[in-house]
Amino acid sequence: MKNEGLTLEIPYTVLEGAKLPENEMEDEFRKELALALYQRGVLSSGKARLLARMTRWQFEELLAKRRVERHYTAKDLQEDINYGLGHQ
Helix, strand or coil: CCCCCCCCCCCHHHHHHCCCCHHHHHHHHHHHHHHHHHHCCCCCHHHHHHHHCCCHHHHHHHHHHCCCCCCCCHHHHHHHHHHHCCCC
């Protein structure tokens, strides 16, 4: 699955039962899946935000709004510091 994506089929009856405008469904399902997988530790925040199609700051705001605890380690802090200092 290196260069392939994954297509998730959601039954029409589920979509029909969702109390969401049709034009918001994909975005909302993406966000919910990203949040759930991040919360379980299955995805990092970077990968979860990509799944949700959000910027880092938008995803951070969503985590705060939903009161989802962030997974932030000393290694993450060091990576952020190095990035901020222009190192890779």
